[in-house]
Amino acid sequence: MNEVHCYQYIVNFMHPNLRNLDLNLLLVFDAVWRHQSVARAAEELALSNSALSHALSRLRRHLGDELFYRVGHEMQPTLFATALAESVNNSLSQLNQSVQKRPRFDPATSQHEFTFAVTDFTTFSLFPALMAKVQQLAPWIRFQLIHSEQKVALHELMAGRVDFALGFSETHDRRLPDIEEMDWMEDEYVVIASPRFFPADRPVDLTQYIAARHLVVTPWNEETGYIDSELALLGLERHIALRMPSVLGAPFIIAQSPLLMTIPRYAAERLQHSVEYAIHPLPFAIPRYTVKIYSWQKNSQRDACRWLLELLRGLKNQPA
Incomplete structure (x- = not known):
């Protein structure tokens, strides 16, 4: 469920009293509760005394309770307000922590974890140089590498499940909005x-190549790969x-067989x-391909x- 659908779900199913409530009024309630004073609450919220009193009146009407009553120079809570205060204060504190600005990223001290969607070959192409640097x-x-379930893990990227995806380009690939692409290495x-x-x-000539039997790496269990598509264009x-999912064991099989x-x-x-x-x-x-x-x-x-x-751009085309 994406953020828009999640928000719509909450709006549709929250209690009608909360759905129709201006949530800014909860800030007013919390300030009056803590300060027990309209004047001090208004000063904290940068409101005039009359504006805060008006907001408090709106909240009273909405909740059907007086909430606070004056005793001398203090605003004392009703039983209903006392029962409500802890929930409001905790909720506002959690919300404030969630939306406050994140600390600046410092690579020298950060323990941030990056998640990559990869295959064994794309890992082999990138990570020796990256980890050394x-x-x-x-x-x-820290890095977490997960197997890519598709050629380019676009859904995982946009859902926030991975930070980066490694993949191969082919001549029919198309660019997608909001997806940034960096060419890492080109090869044949x-x-x-x-x-x-x-x-x-x-x-090995073309006749031998077609007559031989082949070992093919299929990371996504695909029936037809890029080489087969190019051969088909030649009528071959x-x-x-x-077929096997990993490239690393394949050369050992090749060394002992006519494949x-x-x-x-x-x-x-x-x-x-x-x-x-x-x-x-x-x-x-x-055509040559690009990781x-x-x-x-x-x-x-x-x-x-x-x-x-930026670090990857500096390492570009310099894999270990």
């Missing part, structure tokens, strides 16, 4: 293969032997340090998010 500048900052796709089945010194189709895998060069070159396989050019032309960082302009933690966006 954050530990220098903001050692108490390559093919990885075991040299036992595909000699490392000879490129590859044979998929294995091919198409992955970003950035991941291929770094994972190659852990397992033996060869990297080949993709045997057909497709993007998405954020919502209306995020309530704007100071903290702005700081992190």
